[in-house]
Amino acid sequence: MDMALDLVAGIGRATLSLLRATGAIALFALSGLSHIVRPPFYGRVFWGSFLETGFFSLPVVALTALFSGGVIALQSYTGFAQYHAQSAIAGIVVLAVTRELGPVLAGLMVAGRVGAAMAAQIGTMRVTDQIDALDTLSTNPMKYLVAPRLLAGLVALPLLVLIADVLGVAGGFLVAVVKLDFSATAYITATLNALKAEDVTVGLVKAALFGFLITLMGCYHGYNSKGGAEGVGSATTSAVVAASILLLAFDYLITDLFFSH
Amino acid sequence: MTDAPPKIRIRDLHKSFGSKKVLDGVTLDVAQGTSCVIIGGSGSGKSVLLRCLLGLMTPDSGVIEIDGENILSAPASRRERLRGEIGMLFQNAALFDSLPVWENVTFGLLARKHLSRRNARTHAGEILTQVGLDPSVGDLYPAELSGGMQKRVGLARAIAARPDMLFFDEPTTGLDPIMGAVIDGLIVNCVKTLGSTAIAITHDMASAQRIGDQAAMLYQGRLIWQGAASTLMESGNPYVDQFTHGRREGPITMELRR
Ligand SMILES: Nc1ncnc2c1ncn2[C@@H]1O[C@H](COP(=O)(O)OP(=O)(O)OP(=O)(O)O)[C@@H](O)[C@H]1O
Ligand SMILES: [Mg+2]
Numbered sequence: 309m310d311m312a313l314d315l316v317a318g319i320g321r322a323t324l325s326l327l328r329a330t331g332a333i334a335l336f337a338l339s340g341l342s343h344i345v346r347p348p349f350y351g352r353v354f355w356g357s358f359l360e361t362g363f364f365s366l367p368v369v370a371l372t373a374l375f376s377g378g379v380i381a382l383q384s385y386t387g388f389a390q391y392h393a394q395s396a397i398a399g400i401v402v403l404a405v406t407r408e409l410g411p412v413l414a415g416l417m418v419a420g421r422v423g424a425a426m427a428a429q430i431g432t433m434r435v436t437d438q439i440d441a442l443d444t445l446s447t448n449p450m451k452y453l454v455a456p457r458l459l460a461g462l463v464a465l466p467l468l469v470l471i472a473d474v475l476g477v478a479g480g481f482l483v484a485v486v487k488l489d490f491s492a493t494a495y496i497t498a499t500l501n502a503l504k505a506e507d508v509t510v511g512l513v514k515a516a517l518f519g520f521l522i523t524l525m526g527c528y529h530g531y532n533s534k535g536g537a538e539g540v541g542s543a544t545t546s547a548v549v550a551a552s553i554l555l556l557a558f559d560y561l562i563t564d565l566f567f568s569h
Numbered sequence: 570m571t572d573a574p575p576k577i578r579i580r581d582l583h584k585s586f587g588s589k590k591v592l593d594g595v596t597l598d599v600a601q602g603t604s605c606v607i608i609g610g611s612g613s614g615k616s617v618l619l620r621c622l623l624g625l626m627t628p629d630s631g632v633i634e635i636d637g638e639n640i641l642s643a644p645a646s647r648r649e650r651l652r653g654e655i656g657m658l659f660q661n662a663a664l665f666d667s668l669p670v671w672e673n674v675t676f677g678l679l680a681r682k683h684l685s686r687r688n689a690r691t692h693a694g695e696i697l698t699q700v701g702l703d704p705s706v707g708d709l710y711p712a713e714l715s716g717g718m719q720k721r722v723g724l725a726r727a728i729a730a731r732p733d734m735l736f737f738d739e740p741t742t743g744l745d746p747i748m749g750a751v752i753d754g755l756i757v758n759c760v761k762t763l764g765s766t767a768i769a770i771t772h773d774m775a776s777a778q779r780i781g782d783q784a785a786m787l788y789q790g791r792l793i794w795q796g797a798a799s800t801l802m803e804s805g806n807p808y809v810d811q812f813t814h815g816r817r818e819g820p821i822t823m824e825l826r827r
Contacts, residue, residue, distance in 0.1 A: 447680045
């Protein structure tokens with residue numbers, strides 16, 4: 309009896325703290341968004357975060373996309389070999405890359421690189437009073453630190469995913485032509501036939517949302533970190549874990565919304 | 570003692586962290602254009618008091634008035650504007666480590682558009698010279714500076730906008746004695762020539778007497794003594810005497826032992 313009560317109380321406490329955290333993150337996100345659209349704008353900070361999020365993530369994202377496109381081609385070949393493999397494989401690669409692999413893998417890579425770096429940087433600024441110092445120098449830290457980073461994530465991820473889409477399809481093409489001895493022109497024709505604008509668009513919408521979620525988690529956990537170097541370390545971990553889980557959850561929701569009917 | 574309302578007026582300020590009372594009824598007046606030094610043991614809440622004045626922490630109860638206006642009940646935008654009239658030197662300098670020194674120094678001026686970026690580098694050099702640093706330091710990053718140099722850059726950043734109020738959290742800690750005296754002189758100069766009102770926290774009694782018009786000692790959450798800074802060494806208060814003379818025997822040690 310007592311144990312049952314303890315259990316219920318424990319679940320209740322966990323639920324409450326989850327709700328509290330969700331509320332706090334939602335308020336943080338709203339405040340960050342509202343600062344994106346109100347001047348002053350910090351173009352310099354935006355540009356720095358944009359380069360960090362987009363440009364410097366390019367190598368990692370490119371390699372990831374290239375290999376996963378190739379893997380999809382290989383895997384589906386073993387499954388479809390008996391039947392008319394040629395056209396099916398090209399179609400599967402395009403579909404998988406534009407709808408799922410492009411945005412999700414790019415998102416996870418950027419979460420590990422950029423989300424962690426943002427949490428560490430903003431967290432260090434918090435525990436060394438730099439955020440308080442901003443306040444005393446007529447600069448709103450939400451506007452100066454958070455808003456440009458959110459915007460950078462929102463803009464950079466779709467661009468990255470566009471590149472990931474191209475490279476993922478290229479990875480499938482390379483495997484199909486070089487290893488499986490398919491005809492290059494036939495593969496390209498099949499690819500173009502399977503390519504749908506809607507798939508690409510929804511993939512880019514996902515990417516924008518993921519970019520926002522990743523930078524939001526990095527900023528939120530960094531901004532609220534406390535307790536010296538250890539606090540910054542755990543903020544970094546939380547940012548990456550939370551961003552990855554949220555990303556996959558929202559991926560499911562969006563897929564359900566657009567593709568399930 | 571004039572009839573004009575004090576620049577900064579603090580009444581019965583309380584602040585606790587959990588069950589730990591840090592400020593337990595602080596009351597203090599600082600007149601316009603004067604400076605007040607606050608002394609007190611490590612962990613007695615001096616930095617917390619400054620944070621409350623800056624609006625970076627909200628006290629549990631009490632009144633903080635600036636020019637007769639209660640800032641605790643003022644709207645956020647007003648408090649933000651008031652904060653712009655305060656220059657603050659943080660205990661650990663709190664320099665922005667992603668920006669070069671010159672941009673740190675001129676950050677507030679650039680934020681308020683009192684300065685264009687083109688002129689900022691030269692202007693930063695002038696302010697750096699005032700705090701005893703070579704203008705070329707402006708091109709370094711905070712991580713490339715010694716602790717004492719960081720402190721001086723922090724000071725340069727605090728005074729750059731010639732603010733109405735200046736708060737210093739241990740301005741001379743970590744400086745050699747000569748540089749400490751130079752910085753003290755600079756602070757006095759700011760108060761005299763700019764007419765700024767200053768509050769400084771210090772552990773250095775010589776510096777306290779050089780900087781301060783008034784002095785106060787924070788102990789167990791209250792200001793247990795206030796008087797002219799010049800009388801700091803012979804206050805007649807047993808707590809203050811023990812503290813300023815650094816004696817091991819006295820009322821403070823006794824209470825710690827109990
Ligand atoms: N954010 C906080 N959360 C919890 N406790 C805090 C916080 N800030 C300060 N304290 C506590 O308040 C007390 C006073 O801290 P404060 O930094 O004001 O000391 P101080 O007088 O400035 O000491 P020092 O001379 O060493 O700088 C300390 O016991 C500290 O643990
Ligand atoms: Mg302190």
